[in-house]
Amino acid sequence: MIRVLSGIQPSGELHLGNYVGALRQWVAFQDEYDAFYCVVDLHALTLELAPEDLRARTFDAACSLLAAGLDPDRCTLFCQSHVPEHPRLAWLLECTATMGELNRMTQFKDKSTRQEAVRVGLFTYPVLMAADILAYHAGAVPVGDDQRQHLELARELAQRFNNRYGETFTVPEAVVPAFGGRVMDLQHPRRKMSKSVDSPLGTVQVLDSPQEIARKVRKAVTDTDGDVRYDPGDKPGLANLLDLMAAATGQRPEDVAGKYTRYGDLKADLAEALVEMLRPLRERYDAYSADRGAVEAVLAGGAERAREVAAATYARAAGAIGLLPPA
């Protein structure tokens, strides 16, 4: 069975982009793949977060993942920092990557403009992400479109390491959904919806109430020409709504456009479709967040299983690169 690995940062409340671009695939992949999923708390350290917020968001992210439909009997769910092989392997890969490669990462360019003193971890983040993936010999990585470039780097590092030191890592493939791979901010439709950007009206949280979802969709920025057609270049706001409707209903965005003549009708139907899509998650979330012990037990069991795999990969990589094994 091919293994999948994917992660999510507890850098804020999970949003519609995370759900459509990633989580929904995670849930579906549990039955087709040997699935490993993690809350990547070490990645969240690249941003400014108060320790108590990081702890709370990590737990909340785990609750949201379970509420979205991850089932600990069908997947391995864990917290990244509970498996110390991730940063250990990242160091071996940092010594394989080049400054030039990391300098090209568009997410770094974008996020570094939002930090006054740019953290080294923000720069090396894609290498830690490569370690997350390569530690598990993941053949497939379900991600949103924004992570394609990081996935390319993980592939490149795996190949380089294998060529230099002998066959060690599986070279992973990105799996991006056909629709909804890049959900845009509802107020700034040329910018992706993001946890760490403050845009309360532009970001639909997965735990928003039906009323909040409807309000945000109603107020979504479109354009003034009134023509319902799918044109992401010229009509990014409308295209985003059509993409979301496509993702929620399994149709092509062009076909969705053909069914409407008024933006208002599309918005009303979209709000309804999103409310229904997120309803099960919203309804199950409270039960998980009220049962801290059960969620922590899931994470502990997941970390134990994850560590078995990651420790073996690390030992193999460390041996291949020439580190003397401990006696």
Ligand code: AQP
């Ligand atoms: N807007 C998006 N549309 C589609 N997919 C998205 N993802 C993120 N934003 C969108 C996908 O969600 C998964 C988890 O993302 P992440 O937590 O690793 O962080 P990110 O990609 O950097 O996304 P965020 O939400 O914007 O977080 P911050 O603001 O903290 O950086 C990934 O598979 C991602 O592709």
